[in-house]
Amino acid sequence: MSKIKLTKGEMKKQRDQLKQFRRYLPTLQLKKQQLQMKILEARRTLAERESVMNQKAKNIQNWVGLLADPSMDLREWITPTEVLTEPINVAGANLPMFKEVIFKQADYDLYSAPFWVDKGILEIRDYVAAKIEVEIVKKQIALLEKELRTTTQRVNLFEKIKIPECMDNIRKIGIYLGDQQANAVGVSKVAKKKVDAKNLEEVLI
Numbered sequence: 001m002s003k004i005k006l007t008k009g010e011m012k013k014q015r016d017q018l019k020q021f022r023r024y025l026p027t028l029q030l031k032k033q034q035l036q037m038k039i040l041e042a043r044r045t046l047a048e049r050e051s052v053m054n055q056k057a058k059n060i061q062n063w064v065g066l067l068a069d070p071s072m073d074l075r076e077w078i079t080p081t082e083v084l085t086e087p088i089n090v091a092g093a094n095l096p097m098f099k100e101v102i103f104k105q106a107d108y109d110l111y112s113a114p115f116w117v118d119k120g121i122l123e124i125r126d127y128v129a130a131k132i133e134v135e136i137v138k139k140q141i142a143l144l145e146k147e148l149r150t151t152t153q154r155v156n157l158f159e160k161i162k163i164p165e166c167m168d169n170i171r172k173i174g175i176y177l178g179d180q181q182a183n184a185v186g187v188s189k190v191a192k193k194k195v196d197a198k199n200l201e202e203v204l205i
Contacts, residue, residue, distance in 0.1 A: 004169050006176040014173065018166035025158045032155055034091040035148040042144060046137045053130040060127050063120040074117070077106040078124045083132055093147035098136045101129040 004010055081104050085096040106121055 004173065006173050008177065011170065011173045011177065014166050014169045018163065018170065021158050021162050021166065025155070025163070028151060028155045028158065031091055032148065032151045035093070035144055035151060038090050038093075039141060039144045039148065042137060042141045046134065046141065049130065049134045049137055053127065053134050056123070056127040056130045060120075060123050063116070063123055074121060074124065077104055077121050078128060079103070080128060080132065083136075085136060090144065091147065092151075093143050095140045095143055096136055097140075098133045101125070101132055 004014070080101045082102040084099040084102065086099050088095050088097045103125055106117075
C-alpha cells in the first residue's frame with residue numbers, strides 16, 4: 001500500500017475514490033452473476049449439440065464403407081469452404097454465434113455416380129456442420145469463462161483491497177487531523193492564557 005498524505009485534500013480524494021468503488025462494485029457483481037448464468041446455459045447447449053452430433057455420427061456409419069469407393073472421392077464436397085458466424089455481446093464478452101456452414105456445390109456425373117452419393121453427402125455434411133457448431137459453443141464457453149475470471153478478479157480487488165484500503169486511509173487521516181486540531185486548540189488555549197496573564201500583569205502595574 002502506497003504512503004498517503006495526511007491532509008484534508010487527501011481525505012477528499014480517498015472519500016471520492018471510496019464512493020466510486022462502491023458505485024461500481026454492484027455493476028461488477030451483477031456482471032459476474034450474468035456470466036455465471038450464461039456459462040450454465042452454454043454448457044446445457046453444448047450437451048444438446050453434442051448429443052445431436054453423436055447421433056449424426058451414428059447416421060454416417062452406414063456410409064463409411066462406401067466412402068472408401070475409389071470411384072467417388074467425396075472429400076471436396078464434404079469439406080467446408082466457409083463457416084458463417086455472427087458476433088454477439090453477452091455480459092461484456094464478444095462471442096461467435098453459429099449460423100451456417102457453406103460447402104462447395106457437389107458436381108459429379110449423375111448417371112455414373114452410385115445412387116447413394118446424394119444421400120451420403122448430405123448425411124456427412126450434417127455431421128460436419130454439427131461438429132463445427134459444437135466447437136463454436138466450446139469457444140463461447142471458453143470466452144465466457146475468461147471474462148468471468150477477469151470480472152471475479154475485479155470484484156475481489158474492489159471488495160477485499162480497494163474499498164478496505166480507502167476506509168483505512170480515511171480512518172488514519174481522520175485520526176491525524178483530529179489530533180492536529182486538538183493540538184491546535186491546546187496551543188491556542190495556552191497562548192490565550194499567556195496573553196491574558198500578560199494583560200493582567202500590565203493592569204496591575
